[in-house]
Amino acid sequence: MTKHKGFWWEEPWTGEEVMGYKTGVIREYKDKFGLDILVETGTYAGDTVEFGRHRFRDVYSVEIDPRNYEAAKERFKGVPNVHLYLADTEDWLPEIVKLLSEEGTVYWLDAHKSGEGTPYGKTPFPVLEELGILLKANLKNAVVLMDDIDSTFFQKIKAIAPEAQELGGWIAEMRIARGIQDGY
Ligand SMILES: C[S@@+](CC[C@H](N)C(=O)[O-])C[C@H]1O[C@@H](n2cnc3c(N)ncnc32)[C@H](O)[C@@H]1O
Numbered sequence: 001m002t003k004h005k006g007f008w009w010e011e012p013w014t015g016e017e018v019m020g021y022k023t024g025v026i027r028e029y030k031d032k033f034g035l036d037i038l039v040e041t042g043t044y045a046g047d048t049v050e051f052g053r054h055r056f057r058d059v060y061s062v063e064i065d066p067r068n069y070e071a072a073k074e075r076f077k078g079v080p081n082v083h084l085y086l087a088d089t090e091d092w093l094p095e096i097v098k099l100l101s102e103e104g105t106v107y108w109l110d111a112h113k114s115g116e117g118t119p120y121g122k123t124p125f126p127v128l129e130e131l132g133i134l135l136k137a138n139l140k141n142a143v144v145l146m147d148d149i150d151s152t153f154f155q156k157i158k159a160i161a162p163e164a165q166e167l168g169g170w171i172a173e174m175r176i177a178r179g180i181q182d183g184y
Helices: 015-033 047-055 066-075 089-099 127-137 153-160 162-178
Strands: 037-041 058-063 082-086 105-109 142-146
Touching: 015 047, 015 105, 015 142, 037 047, 037 089, 047 058, 047 082, 058 066, 058 089, 066 082, 089 127, 105 127, 127 142
Parallel strands: 037 058, 037 105, 058 082, 105 142
Antiparallel strands: none
């Protein structure tokens, strides 16, 4: 199990600690299930890609903002196991799921509007649509991790996948057990 600090309201986390925690969770599930591929939605500056390229055979990441995409392209120029895409996750994810259907994959869902004036896709917070795509694909060898899940998520999930309600409850328990705040 990934070690973490105390509850956030008792002991605020630095950006570095948050990143360390998130990559620790990704690594934990990669190792536990022996998964080779990392798929990330929302590249931003590429910090998770940077972590993933050293740990996974291949990393696939999608970004909707052309400025972020171009900067990440430059950052990972010539890195053969990093595959970057400029697209809306809702259009891209069904294709990538098909492409990687035989691979052991960690899906890290982190695409969302990231500030005033920044572009986003059909919805500012597409995690439910992404989850719907992944549930429909009936993946056999994959772990799906979602960042930035807030307390309304567990009500919304009923609409797309009633059978996933138990999953929602389990995630909520994990979050409480680990003291993760909304937004992380
Ligand atoms: C929180 S940041 C991602 C951080 C990144 N995963 C990391 O580890 O550093 C969210 C990113 O999602 C992008 N984004 C927003 N909506 C999107 C969409 N529909 N499809 C793809 N990317 C999207 C934003 O432009 C932003 O760069």
